[in-house]
Amino acid sequence: MIEKARENTLKNYNPKIYNDAVSSLGEKDVQVVNFDITRAIAKVIMSMFGPKGLNKMIIPFSNEPIITQKGDKVVKTFKNRIPITLMLLDLVKTQEKNCGDGTKTALLLTAFLLEKTREMLALGIPPQIINRGFSIAMNKALEILEDNVIQFDFQNEHQLVDIIKSVMNHKFTYHNKESHIALIVETLKNNTDLFFKSHNFVFSDIIFRKVPGKSVNDSELINGMIIYKDKPNLSLPDKITNAGILLIQKSLDFFIPGNKELYPKEVEINSKEMLQEFSQFRNTYYGNLARLLKQKGVDVILCQKKIKPYFVDYCASIGIVALELVGEEDLKKLTKLLGVNAISSFSDLSNIKLGNADSVEFKKISGDEMFFIKIESSKILTFLIRGGIPPLMDELEEIFNGSLRVAIQTVKDKKLLPGGGALESEISQKLKDYAQNYSNTYQIVINEYAKAIENLPAHIIINSAAEPLDLIPQLRAAHSNGQKYMGFNCIVNDIVDVVKEGIYDGYFTKKQIIKIASELARQIIRVDSLIMVYNRKLYEQIEKEGKEVKSQKHQEKVRKYLNKKDESLFSDLYNTK
């Protein structure tokens, strides 16, 4: 009886926890939103997947249109406030940041796992079981991945060329592939200390500068940096070897009001003579400073702020190149390149530290003058990308960036994996066998995970205009016969031994994909409601008013308490009287 009454009270008790600015979706609805949005984004990415995938043309809100083959760039354009979109964006960004490749695979695997989840939920399998089953399957998949590792030897040039080729395998590069592969191999071999021994190397130390003109084959690697700057004075030489470089953060325009360094007290000029005297002083000051810097070994000044034109000319007259308005990012990179800090005060010129470059040179490229700073054993590398039109150069940047990063990681790992879907087919086959060890429901979940992984080679086959219904059974048959390196080669559109044909995938890239895609799918499966502030202004107002109400209530309470006390105090007094 009491139980019943309690139940009824709970049923009728419906507290209003959402206000007018916040809405929520329950379990069924939120799952539909999450699965539908993932499916919609995956559909866009799907046709891009694999070496014969197609590109996307994107018109960003404020920039020039771009043509891209990269998954992360496409997902970025779908940015909105819906959590699932942001989670997918995070996934591709993390994959790109950590590996420089595998973004589309990561997104598609997540989407395939969620599609399987949708089917399993419809069968009545609880999300908790799917979540646990995916975790078991992921761990087993990673074990199977380890069993398929191929040892990589840096001295084996074939293997190195093959992994670079597999990552950059894209229709556009087919024409220029050889020279681009040679450029990456040369970059790796000439910078082993930087890539493999230096502790503070980060991938952003590889800069890409795109200059339209010439052909993509004229792209080159520069050990050092390039800054877009004109020669400030024609009397300066084009090239200086063994150059001392001074980096400066502050403005080299000293004669401005309020410069305490030069004028402890401000001087007022109120006559012609005083002006003449001041001009003379200013010229002498700039002249002396330029000579002093020359004595200290300065050949180049790179300044983040403005430099007074007089000073630029004084410097030029004694052979110093003074360049103003060097970008903040460039200056940061220059400090790393030259191993010195940028100075921010002229109070102690006896202690200035100069960076040293093997050479600095002004070069005109396609009508634009550029300043090259070269150092043989440089900590910063610059790819100068050439090409007829900007989209072509963008694509080349993506290709160089991805293949160089995977190659560096492969040399570090000393491991490779079979590509062309061979690994995915092997994982899928072995997982299906492994699922037999589990009871009914878990068996279904592990099997569905295996099928999701197998969808990856199926889509490379579809995008290569080959027939998955013929080729997937062939792949399955080969893998159940123990032929673990059988995969799909899109150049011949057939099932081949991918290791013999040199089609590889990066070890770190693939491992990362399996981990992050499975983890994200599991995270999404565990979500049972979506609570979202959809009217920010109203929400902020409620928050503000809420606080005021709180403080009013608090005041009221205090007042009541005090009044009560007073009454009792009076009554106490009265009583005692």
Ligand SMILES: Nc1ncnc2c1ncn2[C@@H]1O[C@H](COP(=O)(O)OP(=O)(O)OP(=O)(O)O)[C@@H](O)[C@H]1O
């Ligand atoms: N010759 C080939 N034949 C068939 N498949 C190949 C071949 N070369 C590479 N692949 C496969 O193509 C897939 C990679 O395709 P793609 O580069 O389009 O996607 P991604 O690396 O996930 O995305 P992104 O490069 O945009 O980050 C890998 O599974 C790889 O094994």
Ligand SMILES: [Mg+2]
């Ligand atoms: Mg790729």
